[in-house]
Amino acid sequence: MDELKNRALILNSRPNGYPDDSNFKLIEIDIPDINPGEFIVKVLWLSVDPYMRGRMSDKKSYAPSVEIGDIMVGGAVGKIISSRNSEFEVGDLVEGRFGWQEYAISNGSNARKLTIQEADISKALGVLGMPGLTAYFGLFSLGKPIPNDTVVISAASGAVGAVVGQLAKLAGCKVVGIVGSDTKASYIKDELNFDHAINYKKEDVCNRLLDLCPYGIDIYFDNVGGEILEAVLENLAFRARIVVCGQIAQYNLANDEVAYGITNFRNILTNQATVEGFIVSRFAPDFPQALSYLESLFIEGKLKTKEDITYKLENTPEALLRVLTGKNFGKQIVKIA
């Protein structure tokens, strides 16, 4: 592969607060010869997700940090251009944790072959990938919706939230989404068929929830934490379930900043509510079954999705910042090739 050079983004320094370009460095490296069992993927699309901020920090978390000098982690889809693995052929479309680079070498353990058509492969990073699975297992395994439940979702137009809301509607629930702009509010109501939308930047979330959820909130799918979580805790139904999927409001604290303090934890007691944090990998054995359900909904047009596309590897840090500041509108991806 002498003619090919790989370009990759490595972690250059740990951010204090929001990350910026200086935390990353673009490097150019040779692509080595591959060993038996390995294959080379030409990366077509990168996924950009809030959890990546956690990997840039050296705080203890559920997954190891990226070390300084290592290629940034993340999901991607691509096409195999060279293979010494009998299960993966040249031309196969694959999704895997290939990281922020233009070419990746894999032995297949971190990759899955895609069955969807090539025009839709970026969906394997969103609605038909990790975010879709996160929505599916968070809602069904933890939230346990029953028809007529009132479901509230924060970051509701995001990659996970948008799927949660559509699945909850299909399950017969009343769905209220919390978003950060009027455009996003219109999108989840008009395109995704949510019952109500709250723009937290303009409206008093606590009072609006009181109006919109007169019987209380049965399920809260929490992507953000902080003040919005506190507002939801004021409006719980008896035996409410709070699915803690993300706490994005707390991810970009500077070293000397303290996270928002939740003062109404007591409502968990008085409403006999359940709160559960989860990481989707817990459900890995059931991924194939869930993906097949999501794919069938997608093909039937019952599961809509919106992508927010940034172009070129070198703009991936900017794409991450868009996600962390809520500027993205739909699933944030980067077109690499």
Place this chain on the structure above:
Amino acid sequence: MDELKNRALILNSRPNGYPDDSNFKLIEIDIPDINPGEFIVKVLWLSVDPYMRGRMSDKKSYAPSVEIGDIMVGGAVGKIISSRNSEFEVGDLVEGRFGWQEYAISNGSNARKLTIQEADISKALGVLGMPGLTAYFGLFSLGKPIPNDTVVISAASGAVGAVVGQLAKLAGCKVVGIVGSDTKASYIKDELNFDHAINYKKEDVCNRLLDLCPYGIDIYFDNVGGEILEAVLENLAFRARIVVCGQIAQYNLANDEVAYGITNFRNILTNQATVEGFIVSRFAPDFPQALSYLESLFIEGKLKTKEDITYKLENTPEALLRVLTGKNFGKQIVKIA
């Protein structure tokens, strides 16, 4: 019953912060003739419990408030002195929600006959009553202990905490209790066989938990909330269970005080922990089975209990204040007759 007068404590005003004597009023009333199906109980012991502070407030909670002018609610044990109910005879010992008064009229719906011997009937307000049941169901149904789990309990020498710890030891767990004095610390270690005790008034709870629970906390039985909850959240094990039984640190806020803010809610996500609030009445159908287990342990000497006794009805408000300020040592009861 002309010769008998009943004396009762009614709610006189709602407290702002800690309650005091002015919030109650002692009244003397006639005991009316009873109707068919009713009986009269001479109250022997009153139970004093933290939840009573909640009933004095008009904030929405899981149970209705006591109205101004109403007799204060609470559990009690007594002996039947007159009966027109064929299932309850004169001389029977009963436990029920008889309130803060010397005589109570009941139709039996809020009473249970006691089988334990008369010398032990006050235990029906503690280890063999609501606090014991709260410990049992909170630990087993929500905490789901398995041998070698590390269990941390706040208010660990209290009526509920002391039972939780002993049951967890019997289930093969390692048990750490958090208490507010060295005397209580010695008690739970030396008398109740807890593995470790932390005196939160003298020690740094977070650091001590880190030392004592090197593999993290599997179960936290939370009776207090606030800063101690925050310290526990810093030391969770993977898939920890937090049983929210009480939030006593937050019960006596003055009207203008804000509860302690929990800033590390994110640890619930990263540890994939479960938090659940519960009120023991949820498990009412299973009370007989649980009581029979607790009674057998008690009779075998495997379940120890300590009572903190105040004398006379008129001192019940003072007994409540003892509980709310952690001055009680053991299950707080009041000897009425």
